[in-house]
Amino acid sequence: MAFRLFAAPSPHIHGGESTRRIMGDVVLALLPALAVSTYVLGWRVLLTTAVAVLACVLFEYLIQRFLFKRGTTIGDLSAVVTGVLLAFNLPVGIPWWIVVIGALVAIGIGKMTFGGLGCNPFNPALTGRIFLLIAYPVQMTDWTTNVPDALSGSTLLAEVKAGVSGVADINLVEMLYGQMNGSLGEIGSLALILGGLYLLVRRVITWHIPVAVLGTMALFALCVALGDGGAMLYKLPLFHILAGGALLGAIFMATDYSTSPMTHKGMIIYGVGIGLLTMIIRLWGAYPEGMSFAIFIMNAATPLINKYCRPKRFGVK
Amino acid sequence: MRTFPIGGIHPSDNKKWSKDKAIEVMALPDEVAIPMIQHIGAPATPIVAKGDKVLTGQIIAQATGFVSANIHSPISGVVKAIDEFANGEGLYRQMIVIKREGDEWVESIDRSTELKRECKLSPADIISKIKDAGIVGMGGATFPTHVKLTVPDGQKAEILIINGVECEPYLTSDYRTMLERGEELLTGVEILMRALNVERAVIGVENNKPDAVAHLNDLIAKGNYRGIEVMALKTRYPQGGEKQLIAAVTGRQVPPPPALPISVGAVVCNASTSVAVYEAVQKNKPLIERVVTITGKQLKDTHNFLLRFGTPIKSVLDAAGGLPEGDVKVLNGGPMMGRSVVNLDAPVMKGCSGITVLSGCEASRGKELACIKCAKCVSACPMGLEPYLISKLSLRQLWDRAEEHKIMECIECGCCSYTCPSNLPLLDYIRIGKQTVMGNIRARAMKK
């Protein structure tokens, strides 16, 4: 026969979306921020990122190959995304073995114990970061290693929290370009926003979660500024959006598919929750930064949000 | 520009392959097999016997009950057999096989091409003529038209919507019909308006067919067709879905089943159906032929054929240069909702608006991966359902929970499977769920 007939239920064509393309887009969107932090903090940024990515991919491969004994899915690039995000949540001077432990927790506990991609209730990279933050608090908050002279040895949020410096003295434009200290991925604010826009254009994410998170934080900060007498009406909200992991979290971590709600309404609730919790931890909590904990807590609430936020059905008022 | 309120996708329309091909009359087949079920509802009952001579347009099978349709002989000749033969899906169904001898028509059919606009018949007479002619919805759903036009007591039709959307990629049969048979179409709309006793009719056309919109507007102005307007709609699949089209045109959403479109005062008819209605009422011509698009990127030749029912799909393919080599998928309909044909000897039927040939790489499905909960299917679902969830519930055979999550509201448009980055066959399982849940609902109704 010259031809072979195929049969399948409809639809017979596919939009061409693939998991690999989506994950590839996320990695691509993270590259500008990586470039900025390499420029600011030096070559060690690349080394840490490479270690994290390699470790994540390796652990995913080993677990699937030898523990689950089924085909590996490292080709979908999700482990690469986890690796980059994990690295972005670490200080630059962190010893490499801590990065590897973080990768093991992220992939092994955060992802594979729940059945792999799409089944994890918590963001794997965040699981890794929070584990490291609790297990190695000294190394995880050591911002002094390898820091160029232009920057101080601690993060802005920590300085503000400790009362070392006031928000009023901070140059917001410098923050935007990345002239501040922090984890790898927290530095290039402008680059992160660019990456976010790319993801929006490629329809990898929708605007709902980032806007809800950042909007809530800004509003919260505005209220605080009003309560303080209205001296920093513009500055305080902008400071909180640009400082720390707010942008990284809102654009890249909170939008993780399997740990965020399915409907737009749910996404808004989820985003508002993250924004509120972040601000509460930042202003009154023990830690200077609350983004990762806020996302982690709201990840836990996602199934509940999904249960109650159903999409609006056609023909139902 | 208007469109339907939720969900939808934008597949590339691929109409360029056949949109400029004028309608051609295809050579008459030497032998036809006419299935007794070409519509939704009960199969028709044959009223001819083996050896009988039949004329073109002669009734050969009678509708069984109200929701059913008459079937007429598309050619003249001798009944060769009445038996079960394989249809396009390879399933055995009752068919009447007629061997052609010439092309002798039933006398009462007016075969002149001149337009006959005046219609003084009462609504009941119009509907009974449509019923006699065996007209069914020609967009693919094949619901008997006379049933649709019979408005239940206590409800009133306010608007007639003509579906000229043709949102399926590739297909161009309605488009060519609108361009080449515009006046018949508009007269058909007038007749349908008369049958329904409505003052307003809207022809919905997607804006990827601007020349059809312009042409119809032109004809309406010239011919002074009152109450008929053409509405250009923003191109988006599945705009041609009945509920989606009503929402796009009127802004009213049909409530979930069991509510019917008439509950918001709308009746929807396909553009080609409207031409068939014109022919049936004004020319006494039953439904024996239709425009069928034969299209595909790899075909040597694409066509818009006017062909008699019962013509084997194979001969239509041969007229387009035969099937290309390698892996192919032959579809009865378009790529979003069409059905795979595995028996090429099967006949073209009333609901076949096109035969689409997809090449292996275009049609083959990617490897299934794990659901990453990206919610793209939720955003794409035009009914506002959660395809990932109801598909999973069907796969797990949790039928009751699938029912709770409104699996029965699914219109099987395929947007979810189209958009899934993990290549999950979401709709495949949802369809099974729908069938089972429907069975459960019927069983419950029986118990009561």
Added chain:
Amino acid sequence: MNALVLTILTLSVLGAILAVILYFVAQRFKVEEDPRIDDVEKMLPGANCGGCGFAGCRSMSEALVKMDDISSLYCPVAGAQTMVSIASYLGKSAAEKGPMVATMRCGGSCDKRPKVNSYDGARSCAVVNSLYTGESACAYGCLGYGDCAAACQFGAIVINPNTGLVEIDADKCTACGACVKACPKALIEMRKKWPKNRAIYVACRSKSRGAVVMKACKAGCIGCGKCAKVCPFGAISMEGNLAYIDAEKCKLCRKCVNECPTGAIRIVNMEPLPKEPKSVENKAAESKA
């Protein structure tokens, strides 16, 4: 020292108070239940397969204890022996049922039933069945996507990659009936289980005309009726174009096996009868008559 004593004391008092509360709560919300239900449940296999028609072994045992007449209840997994012992424990009379085994009635392996198209959709018999005939031209045969294997909780069903057909391990099969429900083509039947897993059955369900069957599959029943004529026990009936062997009437005499022109009658764990030299003469006599 003081702190230590205080800690121990606090914890002990707390523990005591909680224990008392727990005791009263347990008393208050105690559910009175027939203790025999637990005993019967222990006697059942505990597979929770649903083969009895109940949701699980617990609800089956509840029904066994509650109902006066339990002759309609049967656990196919445990078998008649266990049902008798349960019945005698409860002082009731059990259903009389012989052992059964699931039998897949299609012999259309890859080489006998050629593929005429390739399926590219969801790997599920139910999905294929709702779509079209399947990859072969036979509208009745095994689709081979293993809905039955997925339904089987006892690992008794595997798909043989060489034949593309479902194979049932009679030793592992408990006759729970899950596969019978799962098969959209209704190919699996519960048949009487013979010693040594012997069996004779028509491995075809095609109701098509002989010509259609022969075109689609070399192993199909063409409805010639020869087997029905030769059966001395009247166990073989013809329904449309299909022969069916009633397992209750069949005595495994094997006379039908050699008669079948297509080999649609499957013989398991037995040698077929030697071909009788007389059969040529018989055929000649038959054709004359």
